[in-house]
Amino acid sequence: MSAIIEVQSYENSPYEIGKQQWELLDAIANKYSQMDMSKILRNGKFLDPIWEVKGGSNIHTVDFNQLFPDKKQYPLELICRVVCFQLSVFQNLATETNFSRLRSFVRQIVESEHWNNIMCAERNQPFEMFSAIESKAITNITQIRLISNGGISNHAFDFLNKCYHLKDLEDIGVFLLGMGLPWVEQNIGVNEWLEQQREVTGVIKENTFYAPMPFENVANIVQHALPFIENSDEFLNFFTEFQLLLDGFTNPHNAKKSKRVKDLIEQYEELISPMLPIEYEKTKNNNGNFYPVNNKWISNFFNLAKSACIWIILLSSGLRNFDIRNLRIGCCQPSKRYDGIWWLVVDVQKTKNRLVIPVGEPAYIATKLLEVIRFSPEGDYLVSSSKHVASKTSWGRELTEDEIGKIRNGDTLNDILKILPNTYNFSIATIADDDPEATAHCARATLAGYIAQNTNAAILILKRLFGHSNALMPNEYLYRNPLVVKKRNQLQMKLSEDMANDMAHAVTYRQVGGRNGERLLKGAEHVKSEIEKEFQLKNESLTEMELFQTLEERLKNIYLDDIKNGETYSLLTPMAVICNRACNNTSDSPCAAQSNNQKRISSGIKKAITNALSTLPNPSQCVGTSCSDALLGKKWSRKLLEDFDFFHKYRNVAEPSSAIEEDALAFIKMYAEPLKSIYADERKEGYFDVVR
Structure with missing residues (x-):
């Protein structure tokens, strides 16, 4: 059996290409190491691992070892240093903004799986340059991030766009030439292109979740x-x-x-x-x-x-x-x-x-x-x-009245x-x-x-x-305020989705307790058997992991529909349980029974009349597992476990005191079994069997 061996010329060998690339990098490093950095740094030199930003109100330092932890990223790191220097010193762009863009570029693009080690190699090894960046890959990075995260920062793409416009620079141009950017191909701005992608994926920036201020x-x-x-x-x-x-x-x-x-x-x-x-x-x-x-x-x-x-x-x-x-x-x-x-x-x-x-x-x-x-x-x-405003021109162009100031x-x-x-x-x-x-x-x-x-x-x-x-x-x-009302609806929807997710996960993996937890577990068993029947009819098999994933997704949709349609309250109470009371339940809940009775007496309305009307629960007076609607869960009931730990330690190390002994005994009797069903794997055997 014979094989054809192609012999490359010495000049075109990977070794020689890598050697030439690294010689160029060394020349750039030598040149810029002599540059005056006083305009952008408080002190330090170009190749210092940490840049101390001059006049930074928010970004005080840039740690290149943290941004580029792999030694193979040195070529990329060096080019990024030069880009930041050029933008800040010669184009007079805000230094802090340039570094913010660099961070976003690294986090959103370089750390994505599509970057594929561009500008990364061991010393004297050849590496792919920015020309390896493909327009379709950039588009895919953007769309995947929009779909998975619900939003994306423009800063990362601004930095890439700045790199593109430095392609004619004598020092680093050879590394930047030939990159494919989708907004350049379409002859539009980067921000306009990003808005296109938000529309394509059905995501607009507002859909990103922003937490309320404390x-x-x-x-x-x-x-x-x-x-x-x-x-x-x-x-x-x-x-x-x-x-x-x-x-x-x-x-x-x-x-x-x-x-x-x-x-x-x-x-x-x-x-x-x-x-x-x-x-x-x-x-x-x-x-x-x-x-x-x-x-x-x-x-x-x-x-x-x-x-x-x-x-x-x-x-x-x-x-x-x-x-x-x-x-x-x-x-x-x-x-x-x-x-x-x-x-x-x-x-x-x-x-x-x-x-x-x-x-x-x-x-x-x-x-x-x-x-x-x-x-x-x-x-x-x-x-x-x-x-x-000293001038009405910018870059040789007369500003319009709409741009001044x-x-x-x-x-x-x-x-x-x-x-x-x-x-x-x-x-x-x-x-x-x-x-x-x-x-x-x-x-x-x-x-x-x-x-x-x-x-x-x-x-x-x-x-x-x-x-x-x-x-x-x-x-x-x-x-x-239409903006505020819209945002409130978005917050309510997210909270409902989070609640449904937490409940579905807890029920799927049997991490719930209380009488309501027992009912939900029985319901989950029924849903589980229905899923198995569905796949049997399709002649398809399910692994245990696939079964659990399907069950969790099915339960999440059921619970979310109940919450959205107003069938259950699903409120997290101060007693670290979820109130899963049905909204159409007309009887008094244990937490509201006393106050409702007082209102009936003061108003002279008979109970027979109020029994025909739905009454709201009173979460501030939650009675915990004494209520059949209370749902304990591993994620949200940890405060109860902490209280149990306190009473457990008290009853084991302290002399009984009438002031607290009664409370300790009552709490332990009430919560030992439901907490055991959830947290038994986190405590030693027999920990919850302490009632005496």
């Missing part, structure tokens, strides 16, 4: 933002006078250092200093007459006031990041029909529709303040750029939102690095969670936020 976060924001609203008349006068003063100077930077600005700020010192203590320059002016107010302090104070006002609008309306940036001067007007209501008119970019959202007086005042908190009168956007980037608005918590030293974890929309969506989810919520914290915050002394009016705003 009460303490909202309380901190409202507490520190409202002083600007409460003293709005004086602040309106100050910012109006400041703007008029700037208009009298040819150079606004000279104006800020003038004595007139110093005198104006000191005139309002009692108003301003409690918000941000005034700071002065360390040297006197050119004539040596006075110490000017610090230029940076002026910018910081303007941005602080702007941040406070935007937070008030955001928490009152639930608008998207993009839509807040598109608000125009005069967008908020008092209702002609309803006292105490102001209409915020919003042209919503996503739906191309105009929304009219009811807001309270604080939000209205916030819009009036934003109309005068600006360094330049140019443009009619409500939230203006933090810089003076506009904040174009969602990250820029997020940076402004960070100023309030950063100034007063409290944390807002919902301001995401790689998703500019996250904060706005969290605010909307927060408002949605407040609807009909009668906790003291919610009522106090809403009363302050909407400027009303009674607790009823804030709900009127929320129920009339």
Whole structure:
């Protein structure tokens, strides 16, 4: 048997190709290691494993060892370093944004199975370059992530797009040439292409789940933002006078250092200093007459006031990041029909529709303040750029009236939102690095969670936020806000799905207890036998794992239908059990029997009449497993196990005390058996058999 052996020339051998590639990489590394990094780094050199970001408000360091843990990723790491350097130093793009894009690129694209080790190899081994990136692979990565995660960040694709536009760069162009990008092939922008993919997969960005902000976060924001609203008349006068003063100077930077600005700020010192203590320059002016107010302090104070006002609008309306940036001067007007209501008119970019959202007086005042908190009168956007508009051109192109003064980037608005918590030293974890929309969506989810919520914290915050002394009016705003109502429905659906998933998993793997758990297990056995019959009729066999997966999916759909159709309450109670009471049950539940009886006595209504009507359970008075509708589960009843552990230890190490012995014995008798059926594998044998 003979074989044909193809002999390659030395120049085209994989060894020689790899050697040439690594020589190019070494040349790039040597060149950039000599570069001045002071523009983007506090200190350090190009090849340092950790870059300390200069002036970073959110990203302080970039750990390349963490981003690229495999030594074989060195070629990719080096090119990414060069790309970030080029974008920050020579294209003057925001350093922090570039690093945020890099992180998203690594997490969403490089770590996907489709990256297939592009730009990865051992030393002197050949590797595939960016030309190996296929348009179809990028499309597939996007669609799979959209379907599985329900959302995707634009940042990862922005970084890849920036790499594409550096393909003509002398140093790294050879590695970047030839990559296939679907938006380039279609001759459209990367963001437009991503919106196409969301439509194709039936996913829009709003479907991503954003958690509501904690009460303490909202309380901190409202507490520190409202002083600007409460003293709005004086602040309106100050910012109006400041703007008029700037208009009298040819150079606004000279104006800020003038004595007139110093005198104006000191005139309002009692108003301003409690918000941000005034700071002065360390040297006197050119004539040596006075110490000017610090230029940076002026910018910081303007941005602080702007941040406070935007937070008030955001928490009152639930608008998207993009839509807040598109608000125009005069967008908020008092209702002609309803006292105490102001209409915020919003042209919503996503739906191309105009929304009219009811807001309270604080939000209205916030819009009036934003109309005068600006360094330049140019443009009619409500939230203006933090810089003076010195030119009406950009990259040699004349700006349209619709572009002047506009904040174009969602990250820029997020940076402004960070100023309030950063100034007063409290944390807002919902301001995401790689998703500019996250904060706005969290605010909307927060408002949605407040609807009909009668906790003291919610009522106090809403009363302050909407400027009303009674607790009823804030709900009127929320129920009339289509964005908030839609978000509330989405939250309810997700909670229902999570509850159905948890219950189905627990029943499938026999991790439930209580009388309701026993009933559900019997029902699951019936469903299981039906599944087996179905597959027998199809002459198909099922492995044990497939049977359990099918059963869990079937049970989840059954439980979810019951919840959505209002057949069961499915509420998690303070007693760490799920109330699985049927909604059509007209008898008094154990948790509500006493209060219902008192209401009947006080109202004079006979029980025979109320028995014909459904009565709601009272979860706050849950009686645990004494109720036949209580469902214990391994995932949600762990608090009961902790209480059992406490009483178990008490009865084994302490002398019986009449004060607690009775409670301990009663608790153990009630919960020993149901907890044993769920957690027996987590405790030693005989642990739950302690009743004596």
